[in-house]
Amino acid sequence: MFLRILYKKGDGTLDISYENRVDKLHIWTRHTLQWIPHFHDSIEIVCLLTGNADVMIGGEHYTLTAGDFAIAMPNVLHGYYREEDIDAFLLIVPRYYCDAYATILENHTVTTPVIRAEQHGGRLTERIRELIRTYKSTSPFRREILAGCFTVLFGEVFSYTGMTESRKAPEETERRLIAYCLENYMQEISLDSLADSLHVSRSYISYIFSNKLHVSLPDFIGSLRVAEAKRQIENGAGITEAALNAGFSSIRTFNRRFAKESGMTPREFKKQIADADGTPDTTKPA
Numbered sequence: 001m002f003l004r005i006l007y008k009k010g011d012g013t014l015d016i017s018y019e020n021r022v023d024k025l026h027i028w029t030r031h032t033l034q035w036i037p038h039f040h041d042s043i044e045i046v047c048l049l050t051g052n053a054d055v056m057i058g059g060e061h062y063t064l065t066a067g068d069f070a071i072a073m074p075n076v077l078h079g080y081y082r083e084e085d086i087d088a089f090l091l092i093v094p095r096y097y098c099d100a101y102a103t104i105l106e107n108h109t110v111t112t113p114v115i116r117a118e119q120h121g122g123r124l125t126e127r128i129r130e131l132i133r134t135y136k137s138t139s140p141f142r143r144e145i146l147a148g149c150f151t152v153l154f155g156e157v158f159s160y161t162g163m164t165e166s167r168k169a170p171e172e173t174e175r176r177l178i179a180y181c182l183e184n185y186m187q188e189i190s191l192d193s194l195a196d197s198l199h200v201s202r203s204y205i206s207y208i209f210s211n212k213l214h215v216s217l218p219d220f221i222g223s224l225r226v227a228e229a230k231r232q233i234e235n236g237a238g239i240t241e242a243a244l245n246a247g248f249s250s251i252r253t254f255n256r257r258f259a260k261e262s263g264m265t266p267r268e269f270k271k272q273i274a275d276a277d278g279t280p281d282t283t284k285p286a
Helices: 094-104 123-136 142-161 173-184 191-198 201-210 216-236 239-245 253-261 265-274
Strands: 006-007 010-015 024-029 037-038 045-051 053-059 060-064 069-072 078-079 087-092 106-110 163-165
Touching: 024 123, 037 173, 037 216, 045 053, 045 094, 045 123, 053 069, 069 142, 069 253, 087 094, 087 123, 094 106, 094 142, 106 142, 123 142, 173 191, 173 201, 191 201, 201 216, 216 239, 216 253, 216 265, 239 253, 239 265, 253 265
Parallel strands: none
Antiparallel strands: 006 010, 024 087, 037 078, 045 069, 045 087, 053 060, 053 078, 106 163
16 A cells, blocks of 8 residues: 655654655556545545546545546545556646635535546546646646646536535544544554544544544554655665664564555565665656
């Protein structure tokens, strides 16, 4: 599982899978789509080209099929659950590309975050392809053209999703849970310690993980630790050093969790990095 999580800590940004890209546009082609629930300050878009994917956006669950389009607005919890071969465009879009709609977005959000293929008839997919062509261009007006492309894209997207007046986010507890785990995942975390720290009942925390986030607490923490260990290995740390720094109490547990998350051993991962001259093949730009 390759994570994309941004969370501001008191001493900077916790970098799980990439640097603080909140102010930059990123477009990728993906062939797998599985990440635990996360949130960030940008807009995240998935345009599924082939295959099926299970997504959670704002606590609601959807199954995407080829041609479907999903959008997660800033600071809305979202995650992806099915690990199988797919083809998809994934975009992380800074807020400023949506400035034309800033006024309405101050107190409105999308009514439904998923647009089915039969609704847009391929129109949104072509908009994304047009964005990618512009994204790759060397035009001196590339940024301005991109801004225009996004203005058109979001106008069409919002016409399909509809807009609803925002209410108090019902997922505040979920966000607090994730934020706490991101802050403390290198320490021992249990349902009891979460309940004591967040003043939320143990049973409700268990319910949130099982029924809303669809991931167990141990799997969530394990994924964060593996992602951190990967980052350290990529930066030159030894396997044992990376495991202990990431919060694992034993190398045996680390090896087992790493293999479950990555489909390879830590040594194989380290060799893969060395073979690629230090550039792991995890996410490829579109």
